[in-house]
Amino acid sequence: MSKPPDSSRRSERSRRAILDSALALVGEVGYNKLTIEAIAARAGVGKQTIYRWWPSKAAVLLDASLALSGEAWTETGWSGFPDTGDLAADLKSVLRATVDEFADPRYEAPARALTAAGATDPELAARFTEQLLEPQLALYEARLRTAREAGQLAADTDVRLVTEMLVGPLTYRWLMRTGPLTHAFTDALVDSVLGGVAGATAGGADDVAKVTVR
Amino acid sequence: MSKPPDSSRRSERSRRAILDSALALVGEVGYNKLTIEAIAARAGVGKQTIYRWWPSKAAVLLDASLALSGEAWTETGWSGFPDTGDLAADLKSVLRATVDEFADPRYEAPARALTAAGATDPELAARFTEQLLEPQLALYEARLRTAREAGQLAADTDVRLVTEMLVGPLTYRWLMRTGPLTHAFTDALVDSVLGGVAGATAGGADDVAKVTVR
Incomplete structure (x- = not known):
């Protein structure tokens, strides 16, 4: 640009x-x-x-945010999306880091400003999404694809949908301030996304039965 | 006010x-x-x-949005969150209606404007959330509580978390324009939230094993 x-x-x-x-x-x-x-x-x-x-x-501002996000990764010793083989643990660790980032005013103020501007400016939003958001979403998708290949996700899993199921509720709670943004929240989110929330008698997910094995 | x-x-x-x-x-x-x-x-x-x-x-603007949202419900013959006994079907029907609402410029423009303003104005955001958003979230929570009592959701289900797992990804995709906002998207979202996305060998959700019963 x-x-x-x-x-x-x-x-x-x-x-x-x-x-x-x-x-x-x-x-x-x-x-x-x-x-x-x-x-x-x-x-x-x-x-x-x-x-x-x-x-x-x-x-x-877009370049500034890109530089800032690069710095954040360097500071925390980020070396790519973790892949320990334990999908839940890896997702929890990345989402916890995102919670910490949202709690840092250096990052939060420009992120809110860009989100606000993008909400009503489609051209800016498109560049914001393409340059800042999509590269982050792609990291989730790659990790989820690996998990899918390892059989840890259902074979027909839509990795884009799952990525938005993780990032969406976190961003929503941050933006709308509908509740506290904590590690406990994102940990529970990961478990619920992976395990689902339906009980034993649910009729919702037709092709899946669930058995509690505590 | x-x-x-x-x-x-x-x-x-x-x-x-x-x-x-x-x-x-x-x-x-x-x-x-x-x-x-x-x-x-x-x-x-x-x-x-x-x-x-x-x-x-x-x-x-807040009163205008409240009036608009009341009108939308009247126009579509809305008579409360559906409870047909089929949780997945009820959630899909409400999320489809929300997709349609987001596609209506009469509703979308003020919703984007309020979201943008609220992103950087905590006082406005608090009123927006309290008066416009929370009453909507409460309807989801009530329906989910009924489902939990009927055993269709796990007994320890956090209905607030599940509500944000449904509304969050939808709002995220709408706001960030990360993909098409379609009925197919929200239908898949409901199925994934209820059923979870973990495969048979997942290690993520410790207390739940899943068996495919196609």
């Missing part, structure tokens, strides 16, 4: 300052009141420096 | 005009650019008429 900045150290410093300023400002004033002018002033660069690299504030 | 308008027919006409104007305008300009002045002009009333009944544009 943007021309890469030239390789000098000064450019890289400016680029970082711009991205950091965008993240800080969006948390303070929200997406709608965010301006290129304010980002430039805070970063100590000219407006034209920003326009040389990014076409719009949305593009700046 | 607002003093009820006096009972004359003229007041009721003004009230309806204000709510309709708020819904139309928020779809056109978004929540941030929505003003009491513009609502008043479009409704053909004075600004003071609006301020007599509502303290803020958020309050107007």
Whole structure:
């Protein structure tokens, strides 16, 4: 979306300052009141420096969020979606990390701002989804595909649906604030998604009978 | 939140005009650019008429959405959450209706605007959740509680969690536009939530073994 900045150290410093300023400002004033002018002033660069690299504030913020999400992974020593062979444990560990991320104001403010802006701006939403969200969803899907091949998921499992069954309720509770966002919540979510919630006499899932083996 | 308008027919006409104007305008300009002045002009009333009944544009929009959601239920002959005894069928029918609602621009534009505004405005979000969302979630919870009592859900089922497992992925896909919002999607969601997605060799849900009985 943007021309890469030239390789000098000064450019890289400016680029970082711009991205950091965008993240800080969006948390303070929200997406709608965010301006290129304010980002430039805070970063100590000219407006034209920003326009040389990014076409719009949305593009700046998207790059800033991508950089932030890359940093978060580096800080936590993230080395790819875990695959210990225990699907439930792996999903729980990733969802717990996401809960922690949502609790971090550095991450939460720009995430809320981008979500809010995207809710009413389809073009921004499409780029947000394609560049920030889809790569994350793809990691879940890959892990679920491995589990499906190992017979840990039903052979006809729709890995996209299962991914949204995990990420959807977490994002919903975060966005709508319908309850506390805790590790206990995401742990229970993983168990319920994998095991289902129907009792022994359920008529809902026609092809599956369940037996309690406590 | 607002003093009820006096009972004359003229007041009721003004009230309806204000709510309709708020819904139309928020779809056109978004929540941030929505003003009491513009609502008043479009409704053909004075600004003071609006301020007599509502303290803020958020309050107007919330009442407008409540009225709209009441109308939608009346139009479709809604008479409460269905309870045919078949939990899966009842959930599918309600989620299909929600998919249809999200596809209706009259409903979708204000819903997106309120969601966007609430994402970055905790006070508005709290009222949105309490007055608009929670009453809807409560209907799911009541139906799920009946099913739990009938043994169709596991005895220790957390009905709030299950409600968010149904509403969360639907809202996520709608908001993030990660895929088509279809009846097939919500039907599959209901089956997966009830039946779970784990295969026969899954180690995730410790206390549940599943046997395919096609």
